[in-house]
Amino acid sequence: MVSPEILRDKKLYIFDLDGTIYLGSKPFDFAVRYIEKLRASGRCVMFFTNNASHSQSFYYTKLSALGFDPQRGEIMTAGDVTAEFIMRRRPGASVYLLGTSELRRDWRVRGIRLITDDDVVLGERADIVVSSFDTELTYEKLTHAVRQIRLGSEYLCTHPDRVCPTEDGFIPDSGAIASAITTATGVVPQFFGKPGRETMEMILEVTRRRPSELCVFGDRLYTDIALGKKNGITSCLVLTGETTEAELRSVPSDSMPDIVLPSLAEADEATFG
């Protein structure tokens, strides 16, 4: 554990969204206030979500509506990181994307060559299969993904989250869909989003910051906090979302967050108090 006062010396504050700065469609007032104060004091903020079922534009609209006054450059999703990886490291590759129509539209606009279900039926095979949090998943799409991977397509996954919390309870997320594909193919994908190395590399590249200048806030141990732990970034767990205090007691020491706070209200106190 590290003293929360270390938060005073940071330059870039990375925030998870759900469970950290809002719950569903309810913003935490103290989060709105803290982020406002960070910007006013010349510090930078970034909103990073693994939820790639929506695009950057969706989050821009949502965060604006909830009062966070975001800039477009402050928002990044696991879908953005995966798309960047493909454009930089696999230029020109054809992609079969098991994702929402919103994500597919976003990737097409970026210039990624997407293979459709009709193409697959006609015998085409993509260079890369990417699975994501596809809330429009069908058995046909799952079959197409599995068959192409079995025939040798590279397999990537936007983010490893197993479930997504909603107002009505948990729903299966990207990691659960990937598990089905792995069971059917024997292939484990390369995962992007938090806590992947590519995610941190892209954040550092885009913001031109050093790891010591960053801190990451989140409510989940195996994504938000692991992003910090694996990359030497100060990590702060808030207890406003998924992780309970009781769960923390059984966490191995190398996975323990550097800082644990009830909420971002206490982060505000530690930074400005």
Ligand SMILES: [Mg+2]
């Ligand atoms: Mg969260």
